[in-house]
Amino acid sequence: MTMQMGIAMKAMQVALAAGAVALLASATQASAQNMLGYGQKNRDKANTPQYIPPPKAQEKVFPLDSTWTAVSLNGKPFAGAERPSFIIDKQYRARGFGGCNTFAATAFPLKEQHLAVGPLALTKRNCDKAVGASEMQFLTALRTSGQWDLVGSQLVIKSQAGELRFDRAL
Secondary structure (H helix, E strand, O other): OHHHHHHHHHHHHHHHHHHHHHHHHHHHHHHHHHOOOOOHHHHHOOOOOOOOOOOOOOOOOOOOOOEEEEEEEOOEEOOOOOOOEEEEOOOOEEEEEOOOOEEEEEEEEEHHHEEEEOOOEEOOOOOOHHHHHHHHHHHHHHHOEEEEEEEOOEEEEEEOOEEEEEEEOO
């Protein structure tokens, strides 16, 4: 009988151990459901909108080595066959035609679509007064340029002297 009692005792111990494990598992699960984990409060607030910063605008790249012909200054079109034009090459040298004289300068496209144009070197041809005045307005606007943008197929340069619009030359 001792052997049977030993087996019965073992069976009872196994049953008790299994019951204890089952009880412990259910208690652990219940307490886990009642406990707030790290960040649980924030996960439960599904209706609270989260701050998402706005996307940065894609910065445009200045079109170097493109020739641009002036269309207008402050909405007033440039008249005549000899319209002002310019190009900025990869060495950041600007050169162009003001309507009567040619010019050269350094020009640097900067961050956030700004443009810095250095002092102008200008030829001194004799020009008609109206052409000379138009050229001075163009060169002043180009020299004081602040920001640039590509709008459709046009280059727009905004300066202290107004807004210059250019078409890409062929």
